[in-house]
Amino acid sequence: MLLFIILMITAFYFIFNLMLIVVWKEMRAKHKIPPVQRDTKLTVIVPVRNEANNILQLLQDLNQQTYPFENFEVIIANDGSTDDTENIVLVFQEIAYYELKVLNLLNDSSASPKKRAIQKSIEISSGELLITTDGDCSVSRDWLSSIQQFYETKQAKLISSPVTFTEKNTFWNTIQIIEFASLIGSGACAMYLKKPNMCNGANLAYTREVFEEVNGFAGNEMVASGDDEFLMHKIAKKYPDKVFFNMDVDAIVRTTSQEDLSHFYQQRRRWASKWKHYDNWQVSALAIFIFLANLSVLIAYYLINEYLGIGILLLKFSAEFFFLSLVITFLGYRNKIIYIPIVQLIYPFYVVFFGLLAQGKGYRWKGRKLQ
Template sequence: MSFFLIINILYALFNLVLIMTWLKMRREKQEETSQRNTKLTVIIPVRNEEDNIVKLLQDLDSQNYPFENFEVIIANDGSTDQTESFVLAFQENAKFNLKLLNILDDKSSSPKKRAIKKSIEISSGELIITTDGDCRVFPNWLVSIEQIFKTTNAKLVSSPVSFINEHKFWNTAQIIEFASLIGSGACAMYLKKPNMCNGANIAYTREVFEEVGGFAGNEHLASGDDEFLMHKIAEKYPEKVVFNADKNAIVLTNTQADWQHFYQQRRRWASKWKYYKDWKVSALAIFIFVVNLGVIWSFITLNYTNLFLKLVFEFAFLSLIIRFLGHKDKIKYILIVQILYPFYVVFFGLIAQGKGYTWKGRKLS
């Protein structure tokens, strides 16, 4: 039995576990509470988001959560467009407490972590919720997050993120690829082995943020405001890091418009892998890399058994996640993306060993 065949058998079993875990998680129903009295702080770090920020603020103005019980802090990180003026104009008639925090562009090595940290310093909420300036949220977004926070007594809540549907293949490919990350990350949390989350939709208590020292220890890394913090919290409270499998909690954002932006974003994400302190998280990343390397080898050697093992079980899992995220129409494209995906994983796995990338007009490392 070849090495790659063994790897693909293990990967098939891995996907089978994910499928069973996801189905079990979706069957569970959280207890409901109608109090909605937790004080929330929504932090939105932004840089040059004049095309998007008003839409998000309008979504927040339509929340079915008591307006007196949440505040929103826009951390304006050196925007050079009209982001600041748009926020100030909206502030005049906002139903909720809207604060604008202007942060000087001091060439920080981790602008987003700095923006979040400074926002927490002036915040008043018990629960900190972060999202991005180019996101959209549903009317029960805050209700859903507070609900699971209350019923599970969680320290960190990770909620689903997906992309706005544009009916283009470039958009479709990103939706399918990202669904695999959201789904596998959710299942890992349910199994009390959290490994990934997304800063566009996470919540954590102010108390636990201070208890673990916030972003201390990885301030020098531009990326990782979400996962490194989650790992620190999970180290102390593995039972209290939970996934919010509620469609009302889904945050939608834009896909990367072109290859150049996609390349820089994925390089930014991949740059975190080498800094994971938990060996299990690093081992999983290496395992996925080897699986996809094996698929490329299967194309070269025409070994269709390997391909079958990977594609069938992975397809079944992805179909469940994509349907949950509201993209049922994308299921028919999964196979195409599955064939292309291994080349993408191997490519970015290799270039992640290099240093530096460009993001929001800045060169970071």
């Protein structure tokens, strides 16, 4: 009976990845956005805490945008930084081509500092379309143009755009790029199918109108993480046909990967902490399915038969390999495809470990202990 269940889960996972391949190819083929007038007022919101080593790169990238500078503003929400972040931004104000604001927030005991930073930024903003990213990110010259053109063409309420890690030419960095690509790719396909399950606040856009209409982050204030996904689910519930993924290489945001295992652990624990708070059964069911698919590999190998385990591993990851290859190529890292099998060997242990860890509480992030 156990063997039958494992085989069924593996077969469904194989079919699931075949579906992702078909959807991804269709998305790429259909992504054609006609040029429209670039006059939408945009507000870029950047919550930061101790980003003195990174923030200058983002500010410089924004100074190179092809989108008209008079049509966008940037708000740096300085969330109790103890380093030189604020001074760097203040100095850059003198040479910024766009309107650059600094919003200093007190280092209080908010249960969700990032949601608070975004909320306070929105209160002083003037843009029709709100775009969030992080202080350790870099963007292309056409980043804002890509998002705005997509917004006007689709009349979108929320737009999720691609995120990847900046290449550092280390094996640890490569593992993170591939692992994260699987999340971005599957999340993009889910949005295309009108079943959004994940997005990333490092590259997210939504209208001021819809943010106010769904009452912003209300209902999730006590969950430190999820400033992106909880909001997406609220908007998708009200406007299921107005939530999109922007399949444009110019819209890719690159962020820094975690420097060591300790920081990686805390980041993934932070991400995993929000799963149990989802009120959408389809999203929860998918998370459980992915967990069981990876757990099945370990059970088959260690508890039944090692040859069976290897066979299930090969079946499970064959279609997944092709899907990840497509996503990695889109993100500009075709040279890393050869490392996908190594990540696939590690992935079952990773998913099971963090899936179980998600049932616990608490983690440390940016020098704070959060729930």
